[in-house]
Amino acid sequence: MSLWIVLGIIVLIGLWLVSVYNGLVGGRNTAQTAWSQIDVQLKRRHDLIPNLVQVVKDAMGYEQETLTKVIAARNAAVAASGPAQAGPAEAALTQATRGLLGLVESYPQLKANDNVKQLQEELTTTENKIAFARQYYNDSVNTYNTRRLSFPAVLAAASLGFGPIDLFNMPEAEREVPKVALR
């Protein structure tokens, strides 16, 4: 009789561990997939920027300070890896990119250029996708980290090998740059 009770308790604990484990695995996978989406969009931005810089340089006939800044920021961002390093580098690149888009806005001959227009839209959508992918990544990480630290999962999470995941932070300073009106 008491053997069955002990066995029942063991089975219950086992089932509970399985559900905690599956929940945490699901959360971690969502976060990892979300990070790879950010990565895709960041690479896309790294590829797009030299094109736009080239087209702007050709159209203007000379290399402006904004352009060298963008390229420098871009190269720094390419070199960075992982959420902690990439955050500040990508934030700087976002700021530099806005400068570049602002430059395009202020030159009518650039705005009229079809090549520039197309690249401008591509860069805009990539900027948005980075922001949205980051938003989704941070949401999933928050959900995962909260689940990890909630009772009673917190009792088992660490021993099952589920550590906390870093948020992808871009420093707040970028938001103070006036928004470029794109239409």
Next chain:
Amino acid sequence: MSGTTDFAAAQRVNRRNTFVLLLALTLIAALVGYLIGWALEGTVTDVVPAWSAAGLVAAALMAAASLCWSAVSLAFGDRMVLTMSGARQIEKTDAPVLYNVVDEMSVAAGQPMPRVMVLDTDLLNAFATGNTARSGTIVVTRGLIEKLSRDELQGVVAHEMAHLANLDTRYMTVVGVTVGLIALVADMILRTLNWGGSVNARSSSGKKDSSGGAAVLLIIVLIVVAIFAPLAAKAVQMAVSRQREYLADATSVQFTRNPNGLISALQKLDQNAAPFPGVSHATQHLFIVNPVQHFTADTPALLATHPDIADRIARLRNMGG
């Protein structure tokens, strides 16, 4: 805007609701099938059977019919709607901004990118169809692409992506089938009673009917149920539809973090909403703004597919717009 991935919870609730509805739908159909078979056997043999074989056969037939109807609606409903609307699929080069905005919203929702289609009309409207984001389609009118700013377009597309991410389209398909089946079955009950009643009248004229009073009462109850059940079911369907609109507006803001885009888009859509070819009462509930009827705070709300736009905008403003 409490939890950050609220739409995952909305998906879970919708999945469960879809399942419960399907089950209830099948049970109702089976029960009504049994009742009809039972009544038929009773009137033909002139003996009220305690256990009806014909009823069991009819119940099985009705259950099978309801499952088939649901399965067919889920599998082909979106294609039928798309064909009826006359929308055409586009590639990125046809409308790069629209295509990019849909792509952005699928990133924000963490979902695969749905197909993008355009309806060739100057009017402003949009809808989504399909069971999931992967197999789904977002349809917008040409007028919407031309007259809305990027932010406004983003708000509208986010609303449609929210319907897909929340699995609303699937849920509403099953709700629609339930309501249709209840209407059909109520109609069948009324017809059966009509027929059965005349048979009873003929047979009871020669015999003594001891249970006459109870039978009349039962028939009156059945008639009342058959008349009011479809109306009540329709009211429930519309209430669910309005709730899903509010939820999609909220999820849209969760995706874009910019209520102003959707607010000003809704204002423009409200001024320009009008019926156009390919839209009927069968598809009106799909659109972001009802293209057939115009709802204001004064319209009786019980049978409205969409909430009042002013109310939707007020709720969006509360989110910090």
